[in-house]
Amino acid sequence: MYNIIKFDTLDSTNNYAKKNIEKFLDKTVISAEIQTMGHGRFQRKWISDVPENIYCSIILKPENKKHAANLTQYMCVVLCKTLEKYKINPEIKWANDILINSKKISGILCENVNKKGIILGVGINLNFEKETLEKITQPATALNIETGQKINKEEFQKKLLDHFFENYELFMQQGFTFIKIDYLQRTKFIGKKIYISSENNKKTEYIAKSINDDGSLLVTDNQKKEIILYSGDLSF
Secondary structure (H helix, E strand, O other): OOOEEEEEEEHHOOOOOOOOOOHHHOEEEEEEEOOOOOOOOHHOEOOOOOOOOOOEEEEEOOOOOOOHHHHHHHHHHHHHHHHOOOOOOOOOOOEOOOOOOOOEEEEEEEEEEEEOEEEEEEEEEEOOOOHHHHHOOOEEEOOHHOOOOOOOOOHHHHHHHHHHHHHHHHHHHHHHHHOOOHHOOOOOOOEEEEEOOOOOOEEEEEEEEEEEEOOOEEEOOOOOOOEEEEEOOOOO
């Protein structure tokens, strides 16, 4: 179904996958114990020096890329369902973060590599010391802290990838509508005041109205004008 290639250390699993994408088959997973230059969207640093956490990138080479832009949202739903097996209640923050009790536990980064394929990177905090988390500049948490027990990384990663590929083909045929109900059930910002930051860190205030069938976010501005957003960093 899929193949995992493991490394002790990489600068970034996404960077490695992008540089070597032509060497690997579809559905190859690049996994690292440690990343020296892990990052999320807008090149924000992701702490990646704890081997008991997940840092991996999935190489995908679908024939039809029509719904590739929604792969981040698909992974959000898959990851939430995996976390829910540990009896916790994760929340999706549009467009690519997973929160627990308003604290970030995971970030997802999707990159299109020309016509060669798609890289879907995932960082998940499974096991962290509280003291280390407190040094992170934004509220963050880890699964071991939320459950009160150490998490088996290999077991979690297998559950996540098995679930991802179980419905991957169906999702690529149907797109966001395939996961829309599951996605909306795990969001809490619809109907609330939000702020969207662009790449230059400019923040704009909106009211979140709904999520469209293509996964875009429908908002209203201060003049009550409806606007459709396809990307951006959401905060409350």
